Amino acid sequence: MMRSCSAATGANLDMQGFGGLDADAKSRYALPLRFTPGVATTLVAVGLVLRSPLWLGSMAFVALSGALVPRGMLIDLVYNVGVRHLFGGAPLPSTPKPRQFSYLISTVWLAGSATSFAYGLPLLGFLLGGGVVLGGTILTTTLWCLGSWFYRRGGLGDTRQWQRDRKDSAAAWSVAVDRNRSAADAGRHDEDDQQNERWQRRHGSPSRWTCAGRHDGTPRDKFANRI
Numbered sequence: 001m002m003r004s005c006s007a008a009t010g011a012n013l014d015m016q017g018f019g020g021l022d023a024d025a026k027s028r029y030a031l032p033l034r035f036t037p038g039v040a041t042t043l044v045a046v047g048l049v050l051r052s053p054l055w056l057g058s059m060a061f062v063a064l065s066g067a068l069v070p071r072g073m074l075i076d077l078v079y080n081v082g083v084r085h086l087f088g089g090a091p092l093p094s095t096p097k098p099r100q101f102s103y104l105i106s107t108v109w110l111a112g113s114a115t116s117f118a119y120g121l122p123l124l125g126f127l128l129g130g131g132v133v134l135g136g137t138i139l140t141t142t143l144w145c146l147g148s149w150f151y152r153r154g155g156l157g158d159t160r161q162w163q164r165d166r167k168d169s170a171a172a173w174s175v176a177v178d179r180n181r182s183a184a185d186a187g188r189h190d191e192d193d194q195q196n197e198r199w200q201r202r203h204g205s206p207s208r209w210t211c212a213g214r215h216d217g218t219p220r221d222k223f224a225n226r227i
Contacts, residue, residue, distance in 0.1 A: 005030045012143040015152055017096025032089055034140045036066075036075040041136030044110065048129045053118035056129060060110035066103035070094040073103070097157050102139075102147020106132050 005013075005027045013019075013026050013033070021029065040062065047055035066073030071094050080091040095103070109128045116125035135146040151157065 009143055012145070015098065016102075016143070016145050016148045017098040017157075018093065021093070028090060029093065030143065032079065032084070032092055033143065035079050035083065036073065036092075037136045037139040039075050039078075040106075041133055041140060044129060044132050044136065048113075048126060048133065051117050051122060051125070053114040056110055056114035056117065056125075060107050060114060063103045063106040063110055066095055067100050067107055070096075070100065098148035098151040099145065101151040101156065102135075102145050105147045105150070106135070 005023070009030055010023070010026055013021065013030070018026065018029070018033075040059065043062075044056070044059050047059060062074045066076070073095055076092050076095070083089075084091060109132050113125045113129035113132070116122070116128065139145050
């Protein structure tokens with residue numbers, strides 16, 4: 001049985017625009033959706049260490065591909081065409097609007113960082129690029145997206161649909177928790193039954209006992225010492 005993602009993870013995916021996915025799909029994509037921000041954040045960090053306008057400008061172009069083409073984000077394509085086949089994973093879903101908006105913010109900040117290094121303003125370059133690294137790190141580890149949060153707080157898109165998706169995710173998570181708890185309780189009951197069965201095989205059925213002892217003549221005190 002597929003393990004359900006947490007309520008927080010489900011809410012974060014809803015905020016990014018993945019509310020149309022059911023609980024099983026969210027559980028299936030919760031890890032793969034970290035691939036793109038994880039790789040991108042690492043590459044941006046390398047660009048900052050190198051203080052390379054060309055490197056950071058290239059990463060701005062990568063982010064722009066995600067902002068303009070829902071199924072054309074370059075790192076997503078790398079995952080869909082190559083990486084996922086190593087693990088037998090499903091292709092990533094199309095990039096929803098809030099996540100595209102986040103890519104647009106990253107594009108602007110990375111372009112600003114590249115320009116700053118090119119014109120001898122390293123402090124501004126580190127601030128802009130560092131903001132992208134910080135946001136990408138949070139997105140990779142928690143799936144909470146700063147750009148999507150701006151998108152929602154700004155009232156962009158269908159806010160009412162987002163609220164409905166949040167309620168549906170919370171309800172689905174509650175059902176999954178109850179189901180897992182019931183399965184755990186059933187497993188404990190089965191284990192208790194097995195232990196009782198083993199105990200009866202060793203000591204005999206309780207219905208065979210008498211006040212003085214067992215029908216086989218074992219004195220009560222002697223039998224008590226054997227338990």
